[in-house]
Amino acid sequence: MAENNPLTEEQLKELNEIVSLPPEKQKERLGPFLKSLNPEQTEFLKKQQGQGQECLFCAIANKKIETKIIYEDNNYLGFLDVNPANKGHVLVIPKEHISFSTQIDDAGKLFNIANNMAKKIFDVLKTGSNIFVANGAEAGQRLNHLVVHVIPRFENDNINLTWQGKKIDDKEMGEMQKKLRIEVEKPKVKEYNPEERKNEENKLMKMYERWNKRVPL
């Protein structure tokens, strides 16, 4: 560390101990440790962290780490994942350090790139693919830098993206609908009378049941 390090030797020792712990233990001890620091020490540590651990995807975007690039423009980079879920697994990232897809004004551009990757996979690898984004740790995001995964899929490839559908009662579904609804100008759609609607629903349910049996995702 730098000469003008405001941390005491004891604090440094404790910090070294903390970073060598497994992540859950680290969290437990890091809180109280950070609280014990004065503002100057906190500021110093923040700076150190910023310098010492550049985000991996930023380092890739800045070409500090070499990757097999598949796509590049001024704002986005697509490259082969070094630990692919399957051969041909592509990662598309914004070059700027952005954490979540929700922080991009126009995510359409990013999705278009991923979509072109999926097209390429159809055309060249002759197979299907998943396009996958994790927003937040709860969703499985590991790095704090937005990434779109495009994963070629093959039969029996042991990638598990399946889930068991949950039963949610109608009241709760209604509440969720209210909470999540995004209002836009009312689209022009065909209005069905009750009997027509029942018929359409039945047809759809039959189709859905067949589909549900066939496709695991």
Ligand SMILES: [Zn+2]
């Ligand atoms: Zn980054």
